[in-house]
Amino acid sequence: MADNFAPRIVAFLCNWCSYAGADMAGISRIQYLPNIRVIRVMCSGRVDPIFVFQSFLCGFDAVLVLGCHLGDCHYLVGNYHTEKKMNRVRKLLGIVGIEPERLLLDWVSAAEGARFAQIVSSFTKKVKSLGPFRKDGLEQGLEAAKATVQSERIRWLLGKELELLQEGNVFGEKLSSSEIDLLIDTALKDEYLKNLVSLILKEKPLSCKEIASLVGLSPMAISSYLIDLEESGEVSLHGFEGKTPKYIAG
Amino acid sequence: MDSTGNLLLKYLGENDKSETREFDLVVLSVGFQPSPEAIKLAKKIGIQLNKYGFCYTDTFSPVETSRPGIFVAGAFQGPKDIPETVMQASGAGAKAASLLSPARNTLISEKTYPPEKEVGGEEPKIGVFICHCGINIGAVVDVPKVVEYARTLPNVAYAEDNLYTCSQDTQERIKAMIGEHNLNRVVVASCSPRTHEPLFQETIREAGLNRYLFEMTNIRDQCSWVHKDRPEEATQKAKDLVKMAIDKVRLFQPLKELTVPITPKGLVIGGGIAGMTAALGLANQGFECFLIEKSDLLGGNVRQVHYTLDGNSVSKFLEETIQKIEQNKLIHVYKNAQIKEVTGYIGNFRSTIDIKGEEEILEHGVIIVATGGHEYRPSEYLYGKHERVITQLELERKLVTHSLKPEELDNVVMIQCVGSRTEERLYCSKVCCSQAVKNALKIKEINPFSNIYILYKDMRTYGFKEEFYQKARNQGVIFLRYTDESKPEVTSSNNGIEAKIFDPVLGEDCLAKPDLLVLSAGIVPNEDNEALAKMLKVPLNEDGFFLEAHVKLRPVDFATEGIFVCGLAHSPKPVEESLSQALAAAGKAAIPLSKGFVSVEPIVSSVNEEKCIGCGLCESICAFSAIRLVSKNGVNKAETIPASCKGCGLCAASCPQQAITMGHFTDEELAAQIGALVPA
Numbered sequence: 001m002a003d004n005f006a007p008r009i010v011a012f013l014c015n016w017c018s019y020a021g022a023d024m025a026g027i028s029r030i031q032y033l034p035n036i037r038v039i040r041v042m043c044s045g046r047v048d049p050i051f052v053f054q055s056f057l058c059g060f061d062a063v064l065v066l067g068c069h070l071g072d073c074h075y076l077v078g079n080y081h082t083e084k085k086m087n088r089v090r091k092l093l094g095i096v097g098i099e100p101e102r103l104l105l106d107w108v109s110a111a112e113g114a115r116f117a118q119i120v121s122s123f124t125k126k127v128k129s130l131g132p133f134r135k136d137g138l139e140q141g142l143e144a145a146k147a148t149v150q151s152e153r154i155r156w157l158l159g160k161e162l163e164l165l166q167e168g169n170v171f172g173e174k175l176s177s178s179e180i181d182l183l184i185d186t187a188l189k190d191e192y193l194k195n196l197v198s199l200i201l202k203e204k205p206l207s208c209k210e211i212a213s214l215v216g217l218s219p220m221a222i223s224s225y226l227i228d229l230e231e232s233g234e235v236s237l238h239g240f241e242g243k244t245p246k247y248i249a250g
Numbered sequence: 251m252d253s254t255g256n257l258l259l260k261y262l263g264e265n266d267k268s269e270t271r272e273f274d275l276v277v278l279s280v281g282f283q284p285s286p287e288a289i290k291l292a293k294k295i296g297i298q299l300n301k302y303g304f305c306y307t308d309t310f311s312p313v314e315t316s317r318p319g320i321f322v323a324g325a326f327q328g329p330k331d332i333p334e335t336v337m338q339a340s341g342a343g344a345k346a347a348s349l350l351s352p353a354r355n356t357l358i359s360e361k362t363y364p365p366e367k368e369v370g371g372e373e374p375k376i377g378v379f380i381c382h383c384g385i386n387i388g389a390v391v392d393v394p395k396v397v398e399y400a401r402t403l404p405n406v407a408y409a410e411d412n413l414y415t416c417s418q419d420t421q422e423r424i425k426a427m428i429g430e431h432n433l434n435r436v437v438v439a440s441c442s443p444r445t446h447e448p449l450f451q452e453t454i455r456e457a458g459l460n461r462y463l464f465e466m467t468n469i470r471d472q473c474s475w476v477h478k479d480r481p482e483e484a485t486q487k488a489k490d491l492v493k494m495a496i497d498k499v500r501l502f503q504p505l506k507e508l509t510v511p512i513t514p515k516g517l518v519i520g521g522g523i524a525g526m527t528a529a530l531g532l533a534n535q536g537f538e539c540f541l542i543e544k545s546d547l548l549g550g551n552v553r554q555v556h557y558t559l560d561g562n563s564v565s566k567f568l569e570e571t572i573q574k575i576e577q578n579k580l581i582h583v584y585k586n587a588q589i590k591e592v593t594g595y596i597g598n599f600r601s602t603i604d605i606k607g608e609e610e611i612l613e614h615g616v617i618i619v620a621t622g623g624h625e626y627r628p629s630e631y632l633y634g635k636h637e638r639v640i641t642q643l644e645l646e647r648k649l650v651t652h653s654l655k656p657e658e659l660d661n662v663v664m665i666q667c668v669g670s671r672t673e674e675r676l677y678c679s680k681v682c683c684s685q686a687v688k689n690a691l692k693i694k695e696i697n698p699f700s701n702i703y704i705l706y707k708d709m710r711t712y713g714f715k716e717e718f719y720q721k722a723r724n725q726g727v728i729f730l731r732y733t734d735e736s737k738p739e740v741t742s743s744n745n746g747i748e749a750k751i752f753d754p755v756l757g758e759d760c761l762a763k764p765d766l767l768v769l770s771a772g773i774v775p776n777e778d779n780e781a782l783a784k785m786l787k788v789p790l791n792e793d794g795f796f797l798e799a800h801v802k803l804r805p806v807d808f809a810t811e812g813i814f815v816c817g818l819a820h821s822p823k824p825v826e827e828s829l830s831q832a833l834a835a836a837g838k839a840a841i842p843l844s845k846g847f848v849s850v851e852p853i854v855s856s857v858n859e860e861k862c863i864g865c866g867l868c869e870s871i872c873a874f875s876a877i878r879l880v881s882k883n884g885v886n887k888a889e890t891i892p893a894s895c896k897g898c899g900l901c902a903a904s905c906p907q908q909a910i911t912m913g914h915f916t917d918e919e920l921a922a923q924i925g926a927l928v929p930a
Binding site for chain 2: 006008010015019020022023025026027029030031032034037038039040041042043045046047048049050051054055058059060074075076077078081085117150152153155156158159160162163
C-alpha cells in the first residue's frame, strides 16, 4: 500500500535562495523524487500560515517551506519570521490532530543543489511513511485552525514574536522564550477551540454539555468560550431544551 | 613522498626545531602574480608597472595608472580579495564617469513600445507556450501531451509547443499569436524565471500587453532534468505546474510600472578622507552634494597621520584635498553639524541637520555614510598611567613635531594587537602592523643604533608592504612573537618601565627596559554609529561597524537602496583602501542620480485602507522602512513606499487584518496555485 502511495507535496520556495538551489539541482542533474509542486514566492516570509491550512484543505499530503539560510535572507530577516511562524503552525497542526511532521521548514542556499534534492527526497520518503493525509473528520479542525491564523489576536502574536523576544514589549519588559512560548501556545489553543466551537454550532444548535463532549473538554471550559463568542456576536442563544440552553452560530 | 604514497612535510617549528610529519594531502596557498597578457597590454598602452609587474598606482590615487585617462581595478593593481576588487572597479568607473560626465546621455536612444492594451474588463484569454528546449525537456516530458492538456483548461485560448521558446523566432511567434488570438495573458513553461522571465515579459510588452500579465513555470531545471528516468511522473508534474501557472495568471491584473523622480544631489556624512573623496567623486561627476562634518575641521583621522610607509606625505595630500573641496562650487560643507533626522527613501531623502543649534533641512537623492572610526584607547600595559607608554598615532605625532627625539631612544618596545584580535574584538585592524613598521623605520632612519622590539601575534604587512617588513628586519628591528597565553607583561618602577616577554626561540622570558613603550592600538567604531544606523535603518555588524549588503559582491551598498558606505565606518582599513571605497561609493551613488529617476518593480505591497486599522505591525517588521503609518483624515493608516519596498511580502503574511497584499503574489493568486490541483 505505502509503496504505490505517491505523496502530493506543495513546496513554497523563496526566489533568491531555495528556488535558485532547486535550479542548481537541475543544472547539476541531481535526481530526486517527483512529488513536489513548486510555488515560487519572493521570500519565505511571504508564506502566510493560512497557506499551510489551505494546502491541507486542498488535499496536499504535506507542505514544504524552504528559505535562505538564517542570516542570508535576501530581505535580511524574513526567514527568522518564517521560522517563528512555522514553529507555531506545527504546534497548531498537532492541536488539530495532524502530524506536525507534515510541515517541514528548512534552508537551502542558491548553491546547494545537492542539499535541495536531498531534502526533497528525504521529506517525500518521510511523508510516504506517514501515509496519505486523510482530511475526513478533520475538515472542521482544519477550518478552525485556518480561522485561528486569520484571527487578529494570533496574527499579532505571530507577527510580534521576534520583537517580543529580542526587544521586549511596549513596557520594556523582556519575556524569556519559555514565557513567550507559553503565552502564544495558550493563545493558539484558546483561539482554536473558540473557532472550533463556533464552527460546530454552524451545523446545529447544541448545549454546552453536548459541545463539551464533542470537543473533549469540560463544560466549564466550553462555557467560557460561549460567553466570548456571544459577546462578539458569533454565537447566540437558540432556545431551551427543557431547562438546558442551546446555542447556535450567528 | 613515503612508501605509502603519503606526503612527508619537513618544516622548521616555532622553537627552531626541524620537524617532519606525514600528510594525505598538501594544499598550497598560492600567491598572485600579474598575468603576462596584462603586462603586454600595459606596454602597449603605455602604463607604468611596479617592480613586481603589477600596475603602478600612487597611494593616494589607487585606481589611476601613470597615464591620465587610463584606470585600473582588481588584482592587476596588486594582490587583493573580492571586495577590494569590486570597490576598485566601482571606483575606476566613478573616475571614468567624471571625465565623461559632459557627454552623459548623449548617445542614448529610447526604446518605444506600443500603448498597453486595456485588459481590465476582458475575459482572460490565456496563451500557453511549452518548450522542448531541444531535447532537454522534450526527451523526458511528453510536451505534446502537456499542450493537449493545457488546451482543455478554462480560459486557455491558445497553446502550442516550441523547440526553443526563447529563440528570436518564437518571440515573433508569441507576438503574432497574441495578436491573432487576442490573448491577454501568457504562460511559458520552460526553464527558470530567474533567467528568462525578463525576456518573455519584454516580448509581451512589445505586443502591447502589460509585463505583469505573464507567468512562467519551470519544467526543465525543476522537472525534466531532475526526473530523467521517470518520464510519466515528470509529464504529470509538468501538467500540474502548467495548471498552477494558468490558475495564477488568470487572476493577474496589469501592474503599473512606477518611476520616481530623483533629487540629483548627495549627502555625505563625515568629513574625513573617505567622506571628502566621496564628495569630490560625486561633484566631479557633476552632482551637487552636502558634506556634513561634526567637528570644526575637515580631515578626520588622517589629520593624525603624516606620512605613509612608502614615504608619501599624507599631510600634503590632505591639504590639497581640503583645498579641492573648498574650491568646488558643487560641494556645500557644513562643519560643526550633526544629523538629527533622516526621512524619505532613494531619490527623495529629507535630512534635518543641526549646525550649532540651528536647524536646516536638506533634500537629496542618495546618502553616503563616511563617519569614520577611531584609535582604540588602551586600558592595557599601563597606558594612561605612565608617560612613556603611548600609542602609534601619538608616536607619529611626537616624531613629526620633534617633541620626541629618536637620538634619545635607545630601547623601544612596540606591542601589536592592542585592542584588536582579543576576545572582546575578534577582528584585525589591518593598519597597525604597517604603522609599527613605519614608525620603527622612521626611528631607525635617524638613530640606526636604537634597539626596537616589535612584539607581535602575526605580522600582517600584506601586499606590497611586505618589503618594508623585510627592510625593518634587515635594519635590525627585532620581531618577537607572543601568543594569547604568553602576553607581554609590563610593570613600572622608579627606574622606568619593564616589559617581560617569553621568547619562544630561547625558550625563556626576556626582560626589556624600554625608553618608550608604543602600543599598536586597533581601530574601533564610533560610538554614534548606533544612533545613525537607527536613523537610516541600516545594520551594524557585531563589532559596531556598518554592515554592507554583501560582504564580497556589494562592499559599498546597503540593502536599503540609495544609501552607501565607505572608509572606517565600514571596517578598519588603510588609507588607500578607504580611498578606493569612497570612490566606489561615489560611483554607485551616481548611478541613480544620473538616471534621474528610479524605476520600481511593481512587486510591492499595497494596503487596503478600509481594512487597515493603523496598528503599525507592518511598519515595525519591515526591514526596509518601506511601509509607514500616515494620518489620513485624522486616522492612522499604513502606506507603502513603493520606491523602498523590496517585495518580500512579509507584511502581507503578517498583517493582523489581512489588509496588505503583494503585487504579483496576492493572497488570491497564491491560493489559486494552492487550489489548482484539487481533484474536480
